[in-house]
Amino acid sequence: MLRWLIAILFLANLLAFVVVRGVFGPTPTASGREPNHMSRQVHPDWLKVRPVTATEAADQAVVGAAAPAAPIAASALPQ
Template sequence: MLRWLIAILLLANVLAFVAMRGVFGPLPAAGIREPNHLNRQIHPDWLKVRALSAADAADQAVVGGPAPAPAIAASALAQ
């Protein structure tokens, strides 16, 4: 029974590999999905990219950083 499971998993991996290589055609995410969206933009040159200031960066979450200490008070239980 374990042999069949391994064979099925191996076949599924080969099928996924072949599909990702494009044997069955291009992937749906390979091309432009919304070509009309780019044509409908109004003044795309007005968009400016700027760096965050220190005050703005304080509100941003740090991904992969240590978890902050919980703001709770603990005390020993009375017996």
């Protein structure tokens, strides 16, 4: 049984080596799959940088600060 396992692993490695060497053709990552990708890039002069307002900053998490208190009203449960 071990002989068959070794033979199968050897053949799988041989097949992987053949595929990597390009016997079945070039790999998909060998060349650009989207040649027009560079021509469709966003132009940097179109981008606008604006400061964050106070209302927008309220939604942002502050790294290293304590967790904000949840706006939940709690009451005692009736027994």
